[in-house]
Amino acid sequence: MSVTIASWNINSVRLRAGLVARLAEERSPDIICLQETKCPDGSFPRASFEKLGYRHMAISGQKGYHGVAILSRRPIVATSIREFCGMGDCRHIAADIETPSGGTLRVHNFYVPAGGDEPDPEINPKFAHKLSFLDELIDWFRQAPDEVGHANGTVLVGDLNIAPLPEDVWSHRQLLNVVSHTPVETDGLERVRAELGWVDVVRRHTPPPEKLFSWWSYRARDWAASDRGRRLDHIWLSPDLAPAARQTEILREARGWERPSDHAPVLARLDP
DNA sequence: ATGGTGGGCGCCCCA
Numbered sequence: 317m318s319v320t321i322a323s324w325n326i327n328s329v330r331l332r333a334g335l336v337a338r339l340a341e342e343r344s345p346d347i348i349c350l351q352e353t354k355c356p357d358g359s360f361p362r363a364s365f366e367k368l369g370y371r372h373m374a375i376s377g378q379k380g381y382h383g384v385a386i387l388s389r390r391p392i393v394a395t396s397i398r399e400f401c402g403m404g405d406c407r408h409i410a411a412d413i414e415t416p417s418g419g420t421l422r423v424h425n426f427y428v429p430a431g432g433d434e435p436d437p438e439i440n441p442k443f444a445h446k447l448s449f450l451d452e453l454i455d456w457f458r459q460a461p462d463e464v465g466h467a468n469g470t471v472l473v474g475d476l477n478i479a480p481l482p483e484d485v486w487s488h489r490q491l492l493n494v495v496s497h498t499p500v501e502t503d504g505l506e507r508v509r510a511e512l513g514w515v516d517v518v519r520r521h522t523p524p525p526e527k528l529f530s531w532w533s534y535r536a537r538d539w540a541a542s543d544r545g546r547r548l549d550h551i552w553l554s555p556d557l558a559p560a561a562r563q564t565e566i567l568r569e570a571r572g573w574e575r576p577s578d579h580a581p582v583l584a585r586l587d588p
Numbered sequence: 589a590t591g592g593t594g595g596g597c598g599c600c601c602c603a
Contacts, residue, residue: 327603328595352603354596380596381603430603442602477603534593534603578594578603 317416318562318587321347323473323549325579329353329385333361335573339581340368343567346389347413351427351475353383374411384425386411393420400452401445415588422466426474431495443495450504457511465512469557469588472514475579476550478505483524484547496546514552517584521564530566531579540572551584560586
């Protein structure tokens with residue numbers, strides 16, 4: 317009676333609904349959290365996901381940018397959305413989902429700002445936004461832990477746009493000054509994680525020194541051969557839920573599917 | 589040191 321949850325930055329849900337179908341066929345996750353749907357709610361391809369058995373959906377999209385969604389084969393009993401940094405961006409959605417044992421699982425799905433190219437908040441407003449987003453997350457966790465969490469377990473997933481560990485990038489040394497792996501970001505993400513004691517379940521199951529990536533740039537001539545990846549996509553469990561984790565996987569092969577997203581899906585199987 | 593690719597939207601933004 318397990319629940320499998322997947323998180324995937326899909327880079328346009330309308331263009332890649334077929335790839336979501338392939339993920340459903342190959343791994344059959346009960347819950348799929350998507351980021352960068354780039355799609356207003358009225359244009360969301362609901363029907364194609366209903367056909368795959370995902371009859372319950374929580375979506376928060378906007379035209380052209382950002383956008384998050386939760387697809388579920390199990391009933392969604394509540395939904396909430398939080399706005400960060402007063403920007404009006406669609407970067408968060410949460411859902412309470414019924415588990416096989418009759419409880420509910422709270423799922424938070426995030427799309428953290430990428431942060432632009434220059435890792436200096438004084439001259440790059442996108443980087444300042446990214447750091448502010450992390451600060452707001454910490455404040456929220458600190459001030460309203462009951463709103464964030466849930467007695468029967470909470471999952472936080474998403475494209476967090478930060479590769480926290482040296483083994484989460486192809487070259488720690490060469491990426492120390494590259495947005496996604498700078499110390500101010502990795503320290504910031506660690507403070508977010510530590511605030512409520514979230515467990516990075518993928519790394520609990522596959523610890524360093526093994527390298528793990530979930531994103532490979534489109535700009536590489538041969539992404540698989542050069543393998544210059546980063547682990548930007550994460551699944552975190554609340555401390556009470558961590559013992560329920562059974563298996564995790566980053567579906568690297570999806571990066572090689574036809575017209576792929578530049579991100580691969582991350583999956584975790586739980587017995588909640 | 590630089591530019592490489594891809595998506596959305598509409599003559600350029602974002603990743």
